[in-house]
Amino acid sequence: MTITIAVAGSNGNLGTRICKELVARGVEVRALVRKSDAKAEKFPKGAAEIVHVKDWTVEELKKATAGATCVVSALQGLRDVIIAAQTSLLQGAVAAGVPRFIPSDFSCDFTKQAPGLNRNLDLRREFHGVLAKTKIKSTSILNGAFMELLAGRMPLLDLTHKKVTFAGDPDQKLDFTTMDNTAAFTAAAALDGDAPEILRCAGDQISPRELAHLAGELHHSTFELVRTGSVDDMLHQIERMRADQPGELEPFPRWQSMQYMHNMFSGAVKLAPIDNTRYTGIHWTTARELLSKRPA
């Protein structure tokens, strides 16, 4: 029997990777795209069926998801996307009788944290309230931070100034998973009818102190470990930053990145238990592997 999985946000960074992983598993992929110029070439030739969803209405989405065994959402945005567009997707899937749904969570474990400490994670929590009112079976994929951010915009490892900046405990482990690993794990979960409500994966769990050692070793140098203060101090800093540079309509203003960092440094959103071994065939990329590939 052919298995069909519908992927929303299939043209995005993570969504494209999820489609490729599903195709590699021999699944019929229905890639939902909202732009008429979406490039089919993003997917292996002829492997995914591109379905254009013009107005993103429940009726259109019902048609687009009919016959799928699971709908995977890799949408990205704020309230208009995570609540509004994703709710339409969910309602379409429910109306089509799709049995399973994977929401666009892909984050640290917001289920363990009090509301009000991370705007983007609060939207995910709110969407779970919507999800809970339906009978569809859902699985959240929690992967910590995308590991690529370590060498990117995350205010943690500074390769230029050779320092690791943190708040709180230098030995607090932080969860990181590459986008490819997250996509592979999500694809496996989409095919797993017995998947629980939450699945947690982490390619690596590394503390600020360990990260400074690792970066020093890889760059044949010394990385300074800079403690900015306690995690509570960081909360005040975020409040001031948010008041000064609002960016309320941007998905990732600087204060939002700081909220993620605060949540991770506090340990509240730490992933446990880790389900990495639930599926075979995934090589989990470590921070050492990822950073070894980056130029000094």
Ligand SMILES: NC(=O)c1ccc[n+]([C@@H]2O[C@H](COP(=O)([O-])OP(=O)(O)OC[C@H]3O[C@@H](n4cnc5c(N)ncnc54)[C@H](OP(=O)(O)O)[C@@H]3O)[C@@H](O)[C@H]2O)c1
């Ligand atoms: N844990 C982490 O460190 C981390 C970091 C980054 C992202 N994430 C999460 O990973 C997930 C995917 O993010 P990404 O980086 O892959 O995002 P992305 O590259 O920006 O892709 C987002 C996708 O959502 C679609 N989309 C946006 N608004 C929409 C709307 N109103 N209606 C329908 N589709 C809409 C976009 O469609 P178009 O192609 O038509 O624009 C695009 O395909 C999100 O949950 C995001 O928060 C996690």
